[in-house]
Amino acid sequence: MTAVLEMRGITKTFPGVRALHDVNLTVQPGEIHALIGENGAGKSTLMKVLSGVYPHGSYSGEIRFEGEDRRFLGIEDSEKLGIIIIHQELALVPLLSIAENIFLGNEQAERGVIDWSVTYSRTRQLLDTVGLRESPGTPVTELGVGQQQLVEIAKALAKKVKLLILDEPTASLNESDSTALLDLLLRFKAQGITSILISHKLNEITRVADSITVLRDGATIETLDCRHEPVSEDRIVQGMVGRSLTDRYPKRANSIGEVLLEVEGWTAHHPVHVGRRVVKDVSLTLRRGEIVGIAGLMGAGRTEFAMSLFGRTYGRDIRGRVRIDGREADVSTVEKAVRQGLAYVTEDRKTYGLILSEDIRKNITLAHLDGVSRFQIIDEERELEVANGYRDRLRIRSSSVFQETLNLSGGNQQKVVLSRWLFANPKVLILDEPTRGIDVAAKYEIYTIINALAQSGKGVLLLSSEMPELLGMCDRILVMSEGALVAEFTAAQASQEKIMQAIMRKGTH
Numbered sequence: 061m062t063a064v065l066e067m068r069g070i071t072k073t074f075p076g077v078r079a080l081h082d083v084n085l086t087v088q089p090g091e092i093h094a095l096i097g098e099n100g101a102g103k104s105t106l107m108k109v110l111s112g113v114y115p116h117g118s119y120s121g122e123i124r125f126e127g128e129d130r131r132f133l134g135i136e137d138s139e140k141l142g143i144i145i146i147h148q149e150l151a152l153v154p155l156l157s158i159a160e161n162i163f164l165g166n167e168q169a170e171r172g173v174i175d176w177s178v179t180y181s182r183t184r185q186l187l188d189t190v191g192l193r194e195s196p197g198t199p200v201t202e203l204g205v206g207q208q209q210l211v212e213i214a215k216a217l218a219k220k221v222k223l224l225i226l227d228e229p230t231a232s233l234n235e236s237d238s239t240a241l242l243d244l245l246l247r248f249k250a251q252g253i254t255s256i257l258i259s260h261k262l263n264e265i266t267r268v269a270d271s272i273t274v275l276r277d278g279a280t281i282e283t284l285d286c287r288h289e290p291v292s293e294d295r296i297v298q299g300m301v302g303r304s305l306t307d308r309y310p311k312r313a314n315s316i317g318e319v320l321l322e323v324e325g326w327t328a329h330h331p332v333h334v335g336r337r338v339v340k341d342v343s344l345t346l347r348r349g350e351i352v353g354i355a356g357l358m359g360a361g362r363t364e365f366a367m368s369l370f371g372r373t374y375g376r377d378i379r380g381r382v383r384i385d386g387r388e389a390d391v392s393t394v395e396k397a398v399r400q401g402l403a404y405v406t407e408d409r410k411t412y413g414l415i416l417s418e419d420i421r422k423n424i425t426l427a428h429l430d431g432v433s434r435f436q437i438i439d440e441e442r443e444l445e446v447a448n449g450y451r452d453r454l455r456i457r458s459s460s461v462f463q464e465t466l467n468l469s470g471g472n473q474q475k476v477v478l479s480r481w482l483f484a485n486p487k488v489l490i491l492d493e494p495t496r497g498i499d500v501a502a503k504y505e506i507y508t509i510i511n512a513l514a515q516s517g518k519g520v521l522l523l524s525s526e527m528p529e530l531l532g533m534c535d536r537i538l539v540m541s542e543g544a545l546v547a548e549f550t551a552a553q554a555s556q557e558k559i560m561q562a563i564m565r566k567g568t569h
Contacts, residue, residue, distance in 0.1 A: 062089075062127060063086045063087060063088055063089075063124075064087055064088065064089040064125065064126060064222070064223065064254050065085070065086070065087040065110075065123075065124070065125055065223060065254075066085070066086050066087075066122075066123070066124040067083065067084060067085040067086075067106070067109075067110065067121065067122075067123050067124075068084055068121055068122050068123075068124075069082050069083075069084065069120065069121040069122065070082070070083040070084075070085075070106060070109055070119060070120070070121035070123075071083070071119060071120045071121055072102075072105055072106075072109060072114060072118070072119040072120075074467065077459065077467075078278060079102050079105045079278050080102045080105055080106060080109070080119070080278045080279075081278045081279050082121075082279065082280075083102065083106055083121070083275065083278070083279060083280050084280050085106065085273055085280070086283070087223070087254060087256060087271075088254075088270075088271070089252070089254055090249060090252050090253070090254055091249070091254060091255075091270040091271060092245055092246075092249055092254075092255045092257055092268050092269050092270050093254070093255070093256050093257070093269065093270065093271045093272075093273065094256075094257045094258075094259065094265045094268075094269035094271070094272040094273070095107070095256055095257070095258050095272075095273050095275065096258070096259070096260070096262075096265060096272060096273070096274055096275070096296065096299075096300060096499075097274055097275035097276055097281075097300055097499065098276065098300055098301065098469075098471070098499040098500075098501050098502060100277075100457055100468075100469035100471070100472065101275040101276055101277065101278065101300075101499075102275050102277075102278040102279075103227075103258050103275055104148075104227055104258070105278075106275070107145055107225050107227060107256065107258070108145075109123075110123060110132075110138070110143065110145075110225070111132070111135055111138045111143055111145040111225065112132030112133060112134045112135045112136070112137050112138040113135060113145075115132060115133045115134060116131035116132055116133055125141060125143065125223070126141070126222075139219055141222070142219070142220055142221050142222030142223060143221075143222065143223045143225070144216040144219055144221045144223070144224055144225065145225040145227065146209075146212045146213065146216060146224070146225065146226050146227065146229060147227050148227045148228040148229075148231060148497060149410065150205075150208050150209065150212055151212070152200045152208055152211060152212065153200065154199070154200050154201040155199060155200075155201060156199065156200060157196065157197045157198060157199055157200070158183060158187070158194060158195075158196050158197070158198050158199075158200060158203075158211055158214075159179050159180055159183040159196035159197065161200055161211060161215065162183055162186060162211065162214050162215045162218050163179055163182075163183075163218060164215075166218060166219060167179075168182065179196075180196045180197070182218065183196035183214075184196055186214040186217050186218055187210075187214060189214065189217060190210045190213050190214045190217070190244060191210065191240065191244065192207060192210045192211065192214070194207065204237075204359060205233060205237075206233045206237030206240070206241070209229055209233065209237075209241060210241075210244075213244065221253060222253065222254065223253075223254045223255075223256065224248065224253055224254070224255045224256070225255070225256045225258075226245075226255065226256070226257050226258065227258045228258055228259060228260070228497050229241055229257070229259070230242070230259065230261060230264060231259075231260075231496050231497040233525075235525070235527070236357070238261070238264065242264055242267060242268050245257070245268055246268060257269065260497065260498060260499045260500065260503075262293040262296055262297070262500065263293065265296065266286070266290065266291060266292070266293060266296070269286050270285075270286055270287050271283055271284065271285055271286060271287075272284040272286060272291060272296065274296070274299035274300055276299075276300065276301075276302065281299055282299055284296070284299070297500050297501075300499065300500065300501065301500070301501045308500065308503070308504065308528075308532060309504075309507055309532035309533055310504065310507050310508045310511055312511040312514065312515065313515070314349070314535060315349045315515065316347050316348065316349045316350045316535065317347055317348035317349050317517065318347060318348060319345050319346070319347050319386070320346055320347055320348045320350075320384065320385065320487060320488060320518075320519040321344075321345065321346040321382070321383070321384055321487075321488050321519055321521075322344075322345050322346075322381075322382070322383040322384075323342060323343060323344050323345075323369065323380065323381070323382055324343045324380060324381040324382075324383075325341050325342075325343055325379065325380045325381065326339060326341070326342040326343070326365065326368070326369065326378075326379070326380030326382075327339055327340060327341055327342075327377075327378070327379045327380055328364060328365070328368035328374065328375035328376075328377070328378045328379075329375055329376050329377040329378075330375065330376075331374065331375055331376050337543060338361050338364045338375065338543050339361050339364050339365045339368055339375070339543050340361075340542070340543040340544040341544065342365055342380070342540075342543075342544065342545050343545070344538060344545065346488060346519040346520075346521060347519060348517045348518070348519060349514050349515065349517055349518075349519070350514065350519055350520070350535050350536070351510065351511075351514050351520045351522055351533055351534045351535050352519075352520070352521055352522065352534060352535065352536045352537070352538060353521075353522045353523075353524060353530035353533065353534035353536070353537040353538065354521060354522070354523045354524075354537075354538050354539075354540055355524070355525075355527065355530055355537055355538070355539050355540070355559050355563070356525075356539060356540035356541060356563060357525075357541070357563055360540040360541050360542065360543070360563070361540050361542070361543035361544075362492070362523045362540050363407055363492055363523065364543070365540070365543075366404060366490045366492050366521070366523060367404070367406075369382070369391060369397075369402070369404075369490070370391065370394065370397050370402055370403075370404035370490060371391060371392070371393045371394030371395070371396065371397040371398075371402075372391070372392055372393070373394060373404075382400075384400055384401055384402075384487060384488065385487070389401075389402075398427060398484060398486070401486050401487030401488060402486060402487075402488050402490070403427075403481035403484055403486035403488070403489045403490065404489075404490045404492070405474075405477050405478060405481060405489065405490065405491045405492060405494055406477075406492055407492040407493035407496060407523070409470075409473050409474055409477050410473070413473075413477045414465050414473060414476060414477060415465070416464065416465050416466040417464060417466060418464070418465065419461060419462045419463060419464055419465065420447060420451065420456065420458055420460075420461045420462070420463055420465055420468075420476055421443055421444060421447035421461040421462060422443075423465050423476050423477075423480060424446065424447045424450050424461075424476060424479045424480050424483060425443050425446055425447065425480070425483060426480055427480050427481060427483070427484040428480075428483050428484040428485070431446065431483060431484075432446055444461065446483060447461040447479075448461055450479035450482065450483065451479075453479075454475040454478065454479055454505075454509060455475070455505060456468075456472050456475045456476060456479070457469070457472050458472065470497045470498055471498040471499060471502030471503075471505075471506075472502075474494065474495070474498060474502075474506065475505075475506070475509075478494075478506070478509060482509075482513075486518065487518060487519065488518065488519045488520075488521070489513060489518060489519070489520050489521070490521045490523070491510065491520060491521065491522050491523065492523045493523060493524060493525065494506055494510070494522070494524075495507075495524075495526070495529065503529075507532075507533060510522070510533065511533075522534060527556045527559060528556075530554075530559075531551075531554055531555070531556070534551060534554075535550070535551055536548060536549065536550055536551065537549045537551070537554045537559065539559055539562040539563060541562070541563050546562050546563070547559075547562035
């Protein structure tokens with residue numbers, strides 16, 4: 061069988077960094093080919109080379125697609141041949157409709173005039189194909205993340221896709237949406253569409269992949285054939301990290317103390333839709349040294365609760381009481397919340413967690429400038445000392461603390477965000493999807509940091525859509541559904557089945 065894609069000897073360097081070194085990748089027609097590796101292994105860089113984001117001449121090596129040498133000078137060149145990439149950060153225009161987004165740059169026009177009848181008709185056909193029951197005229201801003209992912213795929217189908225590249229397509233999805241997306245990939249495979257899937261969720265890889273190529277430190281390690289015999293998750297991890305990882309979650313000696321945080325009757329309304337409650341009378345406690353998880357499907361209100369609690373950064377008409385160390389706490393602004401000892405690590409580190417154009421040093425010290433200042437003037441030596449200290453302590457892989465955070469891998473960006481809040485020395489950390497889009501080895505490092513925080517007497521609220529993560533890390537698990545807390549389990553009581561049953565009861569608990 062002739063390969064649909066061959067990449068040979070691909071080498072790509074950035075100033076001071078060799079991102080890819082002599083990488084080889086072969087993809088057969090009609091297969092789902094998984095591309096895996098730790099953060100920074102070069103997966104996304106390789107796909108950007110393939111799709112023309114990094115044009116021919118900026119790398120060495122060769123690309124053969126459908127049996128011919130290809131030299132892409134931009135995304136337009138690769139898309140003309142049916143190579144479509146869907147990036148982890150979705151590229152949709154929120155205020156445009158579904159139809160407008162699907163045909164943006166590919167307008168259904170005659171003599172320069174858009175034919176809206178054809179546009180809407182084709183959009184309906186594409187939405188039927190991907191299983192999205194929304195009107196073509198619906199603004200994208202009204203869609204959930206899973207629905208937006210389907211719009212991106214419909215957009216790819218509109219361009220007559222032959223090779224579909226998905227970079228962490230389920231990173232922001234709950235389990236049911238993830239399952240639906242993987243089923244869609246299997247349907248595409250039956251129709252002869254080839255896919256390259258980048259994912260850190262190993263259970264998804266083992267479920268759908270025909271072949272798995274492992275990258276490590278910018279080089280090809282191996283390609284595993286899953287068609288003849290199943291490949292275990294442990295075998296995949298061994299290829300990724302170069303060793304077996306016997307335990308996904310580090311052990312922790314529990315030392316839970318007195319109540320640290322009390323939230324009572326917390327209610328928040330939607331910032332735009334007046335009268336719509338998104339957080340409904342939530343009350344909870346968190347003790348020193350305790351890790352409490354909050355589970356729930358997409359839209360359950362977890363992030364809205366966390367953001368409204370942290371300086372009212374989300375919502376309007378927010379009511380409720382907060383006590384920290386037994387005393388009433390004013391958390392009405394971010395500055396006041398930080399002063400009271402709260403910290404919030406956002407689920408969207410690129411948009412809200414980091415200033416990507418700034419270096420590691422400035423991102424780490426940003427939330428606690430008093431700690432690196434004298435007489436309100438930044439002490440650059442102290443700032444450098446602090447940044448280097450956290451770079452070493454959290455093992456942030458970078459050329460130096462002067463490297464822009466934009467150029468770090470996802471796992472290392474997350475470590476920079478954590479460093480910032482560790483330096484601010486909070487009492488309570490709210491971690492919202494702290495390991496989203498991060499590989500297994502980097503996750504273990506993040507988990508170790510979280511455990512160390514709890515052991516030092518801090519309280520941790522862990523919001524996660526990955527149930528194994530909650531079950532592996534938490535002392536207690538609270539379940540949210542439709543903005544309300546509907547169940548609570550100790551670590552010994554909790555299971556995936558019980559959590560899902562509580563979610564599906566929708567507040568009848």
